[in-house]
Amino acid sequence: MIREGRVFALLLFILAYCLIYVYVRMAKGGKVIKARALPPLMAIPEAVGRCAEMGRPLVYTVGIGGTISSGSGPDILAGITILGYTAREAAKRGVPLKFFTTTIDAAPLIEETLKSAYLAEGKSEEYKEDTIELIANQSSLVSRYLGWIQREMPASACMIGYLAYESVVLSEGGNTIGAMQISGTTNQYQTPFLVASTDYTFIMEELWAASAEISGDLYSVGALAGEDVLKFFILAIMGIGLLLGLFGASGFLINLLRL
Amino acid sequence: MAFIKTKGFLAVPLIIAVVMFADYFIAVKEVASLAGILRTWALVISSMALGLGVVNLVRVHGKNIYVRKPGMWIFSTVTLFTFTVVFLAGVLAKQSDLWNWPFQHVYTTLQQTMYAATGFYIVSSAYRAFRARNVDATLLLISGCVVALRNAPIGEAIWGGFSVLGDWFMDVGQLPGYRVFAMVTGFGIIAYSLRVILGSERGFYGGRRE
Numbered sequence: 295m296i297r298e299g300r301v302f303a304l305l306l307f308i309l310a311y312c313l314i315y316v317y318v319r320m321a322k323g324g325k326v327i328k329a330r331a332l333p334p335l336m337a338i339p340e341a342v343g344r345c346a347e348m349g350r351p352l353v354y355t356v357g358i359g360g361t362i363s364s365g366s367g368p369d370i371l372a373g374i375t376i377l378g379y380t381a382r383e384a385a386k387r388g389v390p391l392k393f394f395t396t397t398i399d400a401a402p403l404i405e406e407t408l409k410s411a412y413l414a415e416g417k418s419e420e421y422k423e424d425t426i427e428l429i430a431n432q433s434s435l436v437s438r439y440l441g442w443i444q445r446e447m448p449a450s451a452c453m454i455g456y457l458a459y460e461s462v463v464l465s466e467g468g469n470t471i472g473a474m475q476i477s478g479t480t481n482q483y484q485t486p487f488l489v490a491s492t493d494y495t496f497i498m499e500e501l502w503a504a505s506a507e508i509s510g511d512l513y514s515v516g517a518l519a520g521e522d523v524l525k526f527f528i529l530a531i532m533g534i535g536l537l538l539g540l541f542g543a544s545g546f547l548i549n550l551l552r553l
Numbered sequence: 554m555a556f557i558k559t560k561g562f563l564a565v566p567l568i569i570a571v572v573m574f575a576d577y578f579i580a581v582k583e584v585a586s587l588a589g590i591l592r593t594w595a596l597v598i599s600s601m602a603l604g605l606g607v608v609n610l611v612r613v614h615g616k617n618i619y620v621r622k623p624g625m626w627i628f629s630t631v632t633l634f635t636f637t638v639v640f641l642a643g644v645l646a647k648q649s650d651l652w653n654w655p656f657q658h659v660y661t662t663l664q665q666t667m668y669a670a671t672g673f674y675i676v677s678s679a680y681r682a683f684r685a686r687n688v689d690a691t692l693l694l695i696s697g698c699v700v701a702l703r704n705a706p707i708g709e710a711i712w713g714g715f716s717v718l719g720d721w722f723m724d725v726g727q728l729p730g731y732r733v734f735a736m737v738t739g740f741g742i743i744a745y746s747l748r749v750i751l752g753s754e755r756g757f758y759g760g761r762r763e
Contacts, residue, residue: 297580304578310743362595368745399602433667459671466674469681480741482734487675490682498734499741506748514748521744528740 301553313523318516327519334476334494335376335504341450341474342383348449351390354380355439355464356455357479358396358432361403366456369480370397372505373455374407376478379508380452381411385420392442393426396435397455401428436460440467453477454496457484465491478504570750610636696722 296304321327345352356373359366377393384391393404404426412421429435440463443451451468453461454477461477461484468475469491477488478496488495496504506514531547538544569591575581576588614629616622622629635655642652685691702708703719 295579295581297578300578307574307578307743310740311747314744314747368742368749371749372745398606431664433664436667459668462678463671463674466677469677480738482731482738485734486682487678491678498738499745502741502745505745513751517744517748521740524743525737525740528736 299552302551309527310520310524314517314520317520317523318513321512321516321519327515329503329507329515329518332496332500332504332507334478334496334500335379335507337474337476337494338376338380338452339383341452341476342380342387342389344474345384345389345449346387350447350449351392352380352384352450352452353392353394353439353443353446353448353473354452354454355394355435356397356400356404357453357457357460358435359456360397361400366397369456369501370400371403372501373478374400374403375505375508376452376454376501377404378407378411381408382415385412385415385417388417388420391425392446392448394429394435394439394442395426395455396429396431398428401426432458432460436463439464443467443471443473447471448473450474450476453479453488453492454501455479457481457488459484462487462491468492567750570746696726 317327342352354377356370356377357366359370361367361370381391383389391408393408395404397404408425409418409421412418427438429438439460444467448471451464451473453464453468453475457464457477457479458481461479461481465475465477465488475492476494476496477492478501479485479488480498480501482498485495485497489497503518506518531551535544535547538547572584572587572591575584611633614633617625617629618633620626639655642655646652679697683690683694683697685694699715700719700722702711702715703723708715708719
């Protein structure tokens with residue numbers, strides 16, 4: 295009944311769900327679960343404050359891809375969640391926000407997130423329709439973004455979402471105008487560029503952890519704790535595999551994982 | 554109605570996720586059939602959205618041209634002109650290669666030009682990363698130089714060992730790090746997906762769980 299080669303994956307998925315469920319119950323039951331403070335997330339108010347002090351706008355992009363893609367979707371959704379937090383900070387301090395993306399299928403989500411953020415701060419009239427610019431494709435995004443930042447000189451830039459080759463171009467472009475930059479993507483090939491070129495970077499899954507911290511509820515923090523336990527479980531399997539491999543007896547474990 | 558607005562829309566991703574997960578793991582004919590229907594729906598909805606996009610494109614840019622919106626109407630004219638040419642080429646010249654010409658000789662060429670510019674940005678990014686400010690950065694500088702000389706033909710001409718040493722840095726030095734990234738991201742996506750499917754993660758809906 296279970297498809298061949300997916301038995302272990304199913305067991306892992308069930309284990310992940312159980313762990314998350316257990317930790318969520320524990321969190322709801324009063325156990326204090328502390329999440330590590332993420333420096334890029336803590337830097338967002340500083341980036342918005344810099345814009346307010348310098349009287350310049352803040353630019354934000356969630357990069358490229360689509361929300362229905364398994365590769366880029368989670369990054370983009372996490373980027374939109376962090377956008378909501380950033381927009382609230384911007385609305386609070388009267389900082390103009392500009393948003394660029396090629397993620398056309400997420401347009402309603404982005405618009406609703408921004409409107410809700412301004413509404414939550416009681417400044418819905420300050421939200422402007424032209425805050426969001428939807429751009430046809432990756433290279434067009436690069437040229438539009440670079441052109442815009444050269445003209446408008448934003449004091450801070452956030453590139454948080456799914457980024458491909460544009461990561462190095464956008465971040466180096468931001469450097470040339472002296473913008474404070476916060477970035478994040480789970481595209482592992484782009485992370486080194488972002489680390490080199492921006493001030494703060496969400497490294498890989500920190501992006502989703504930040505998203506959980508912003509939602510700030512017990513469920514999300516419990517899910518993070520459950521995920522950490524899952525990591526230890528996988529590390530244990532890797533350690534066992536390493537030991538068995540040293541003695542030439544890893545065949546059993548490999549067959550088990552391929553079930 | 555209030556229930557649909559507050560809870561109902563959260564049930565939709567949950568139901569779809571359960572069906573798709575079940576189809577991935579379990580070989581049951583009925584589930585596979587239901588998952589197939591959902592995939593077809595996704596295609597149909599995407600196609601409808603495309604049609605809606607065309608209407609919207611003509612409406613927005615037509616309005617910009619009609620009211621002579623400052624700084625915009627020229628670009629809107631170019632957009633609508635390009636759209637018309639490519640659309641007509643697609644409809645009228647399907648038998649010849651003309652329909653593909655704008656894509657191959659205009660769009661792809663422009664795209665490649667932008668992509669090629671990345672090289673210059675990588676150089677400035679590398680300069681920033683490779684400044685030998687401390688021990689870590691110095692090690693990065695040395696390994697970066699070795700890998701660069703391994704890839705550049707001149708490296709082989711200077712010393713044959715750059716190839717061996719560069720391969721070691723790539724296969725033993727950096728590959729485990731990348732694999733750790735990939736695995737940790739995999740765990741993260743499981744937890745994040747569960748949060749989205751179960752309706753806990755709703756920041757992108759413009760909401761917050763209180």
